[in-house]
Amino acid sequence: MELMRTSDAVTTLGSLIESQIPTFLWGAPGIGKSSIVKQIAHEAGIECIDLRLSLMDPTDLKGIPFYEAQTHQALWAPPSFLPREGRGILFLDELNSAAPAVQASAYQLILDRKVGEYTLPEGWAIVAAGNREGDRGVVYRLPSPLANRFVHIEMEVNVDDWRDWAYTRGIDARLIAYIGFKNSALFGFDPLKNERSFATPRSWEAVHMILQSPLPAPLLLEAIGGAVGDANAVDFLGFCRVMNLLPDIEAIMRGEESETPSDVSALYALSSALVSHILRDPKDEKIDHLLRYTLNLQSEFSVMIIQDLQRRGIRMDHLNSYGDWVNAYAYLLC
Known part of the structure; x- marks a missing residue:
């Protein structure tokens, strides 16, 4: 993957977000991956919800099951931090540092724009970020089907x-x-x-x-x-x-x-x-x-x-x- 300087990464990522194309931003620790996602959201006047997936359990994304008495069915209560309306960026930070079970929940959200009973609103784009496997961080190799859902951008320091x-x-x-x-x-x-x-x-x-x-x-x-x-x-x-x-x-x-x-x-x-x-x-x-x-x-x-x-x-x-x-x-x- 060819390295991209920060200014080019901002331009490319901004266009992909506008087109709602899921994007994965790679780079070494501390080079500003999270900052440029928030910068793009701020300049576009849209919301940015930052989810640190490495700190989550699978049910944090999918929600907790509960019994629906009227239908006699088990339903999932989606988490309150996921967006319900408007426009914005759902930022899945440290995705490749999350446990495989959490990545599996994220995969459904990225693939189908829904997880459990929750559906991501039309105006929201998905961006993920993570450190590279050689950066000595705690990372899990992305499953090929999940990796294939993203356009991948690797940033360099300029x-x-x-x-x-x-x-x-x-x-x-x-x-x-x-x-x-x-x-x-x-x-x-x-x-x-x-x-x-x-x-x-x-x-x-x-x-x-x-x-x-x-x-x-x-x-x-x-x-x-x-x-x-x-x-x-x-x-x-x-x-x-x-x-x-x-x-x-x-x-x-x-x-x-x-x-x-x-x-x-x-x-x-x-x-x-x-x-x-x-x-x-x-x-x-x-x-x-x-x-x-x-x-x-x-x-x-x-x-x-x-x-x-x-x-x-x-x-x-x-x-x-x-x-x-x-x-x-x-x-x-x-």
Whole structure:
């Protein structure tokens, strides 16, 4: 199965959901499988019901039998968490970690859109997700008839997609800069190593939350190491010390003359700090000052900053300084 970058997986999955084609999303732990399903539901304005099948018994899906006195028959009382109306995504997370008996109940729901006395409403699509068999998780091989009911998508980690996501979510600029500088740090899961803490997009999001917490600075190393591993924590905090030596961002945004660093790590840090500032406060005056400042940066970083902003909807083509910027870097934009 060919690996698909996150942005392509979102587009493909969105189309399959709209067409109500059952889809199975595969990928390593912590790369954001659950997040993109919820993101698609949120952007489409529909509901998403997340069922962790690895925590369920067969009767949790099928319901509990009861005696119907009038008909003298045994009927199944369907669970209350299954949808009755509207539109949405029924997300069967960790499907291949569920016990075979639970998978059997899910198979009926996926195949016939019903289980026991319950029928899935017309407006609902089914999406499943799970870790790969080589990821050292608790998984059961999907039975061939069940696997054949899905369109299978396997996600890979992509740094550019993660940076796009991080900017839109307001992730700490130091993290965005560090991952931009050291791409390999974004994902470090190795199923052959017995590590409790390792770097994934999910664990770096946890680092963001640690940085926003009131945790005293002397304890940051241990806490961040507990999320992404000790080596990554040491490297990241060393990078943060570089960021502390950057020019004054506010002074740049006021149009004051400011120095331009030459160190590559400092330039990555500066680029992310500038983009994050404009995204928080996209005033024309600040964008104008930013454009003029970037004319003095190394060309690849100047282009990276402006393209990062344009990808996130920041307009600047109406500014005179943008014309100067385009003239300066036209040879890189062809």
